[in-house]
Amino acid sequence: MRIAxxxxxxxxxxxxxxxxxxxxxxxxxLLLQETKLADDAAPYEAFEERxxxxxxxxxxxxxxxxxxxxxxxxxAVSAHFNQPLPAPVDPDDPMTEARLIAATCGGNRVxxxxxxxxxxxxxxxxxxKLDWFERFTAWVADHHDPxxxxxIGGDFNIAPADEDVWDAQANHGGTHVSxxxxxxxxxxMAWGFIDGYRLKHSEPGRYSWWDYRAGAFHKxxxxxxxxxxxxxxxxxxxxxxxIDREARKGKPIPxxxxxxxxxxxxxxxxxDARWARADAKRRA
DNA sequence: ATGGTTGAGAATCAA
Numbered sequence: 001m002r003i004a005x006x007x008x009x010x011x012x013x014x015x016x017x018x019x020x021x022x023x024x025x026x027x028x029x030l031l032l033q034e035t036k037l038a039d040d041a042a043p044y045e046a047f048e049e050r051x052x053x054x055x056x057x058x059x060x061x062x063x064x065x066x067x068x069x070x071x072x073x074x075x076a077v078s079a080h081f082n083q084p085l086p087a088p089v090d091p092d093d094p095m096t097e098a099r100l101i102a103a104t105c106g107g108n109r110v111x112x113x114x115x116x117x118x119x120x121x122x123x124x125x126x127x128x129k130l131d132w133f134e135r136f137t138a139w140v141a142d143h144h145d146p147x148x149x150x151x152i153g154g155d156f157n158i159a160p161a162d163e164d165v166w167d168a169q170a171n172h173g174g175t176h177v178s179x180x181x182x183x184x185x186x187x188x189m190a191w192g193f194i195d196g197y198r199l200k201h202s203e204p205g206r207y208s209w210w211d212y213r214a215g216a217f218h219k220x221x222x223x224x225x226x227x228x229x230x231x232x233x234x235x236x237x238x239x240x241x242x243i244d245r246e247a248r249k250g251k252p253i254p255x256x257x258x259x260x261x262x263x264x265x266x267x268x269x270x271x272d273a274r275w276a277r278a279d280a281k282r283r284a
Numbered sequence: 285a286t287g288g289t290t291g292a293g294a295a296t297c298a299a
Binding site for chain 1: 299
């Protein structure tokens, strides 16, 4: 089974790119973040035409929004923290934003998560991110067991280590790499998660996000903030992993994030993310 | 070789 996570920065704006990528990578399950749609505007039929069932948890106002597309079944969907769809969003309560959806696909429990962006250190948004992450970690521990197969994929807005950042000192005023954020992620990992991509790749400089501005992608100024976290029973079955930087290129305009992919049990369709070429260009 | 964006939604705000 191939599972991917992708912050698409608007599902509506990205549909053309998504259809291209589904044909290229052929994931069984695709975890989506930043759909920026209300539930009634989600493209259920368009996914159905391509063999995928879509579950969507969004909100009004063009922000946030998470979804799961699956062609291996989509059961026991829960949105937010164990709520049925449609899960309400209170505009006055940031803790209710549409950031979490879970389902059982092909026998595995999968979760799509969009962790808040802390923006600037010591801002209310930064504290809100830490508060949200603490609640998220508690939800994981309260409702799951690390001995069970579980996959959480999403935009964590945290780069786990310095080798996941082009310049650990220079980016975003320290957010995404600050000790408090990394400690929060480490606490979640300590509960019982393994970094799925790192099971198969130890190289530094493997990023999943590059700022749209200043030609950041071509300069190699990125961060690995999109993660697929797996419990030990899944980790034992991961046979392949990749970040598809080809999806960050060209037309139609890409998301600023690239999809992260793991294959569980058996490899899926091979594709070349061309990291070697990127490394050579960076050294030149 | 290139090079200071993109998306949502109606002015900026968020990332």
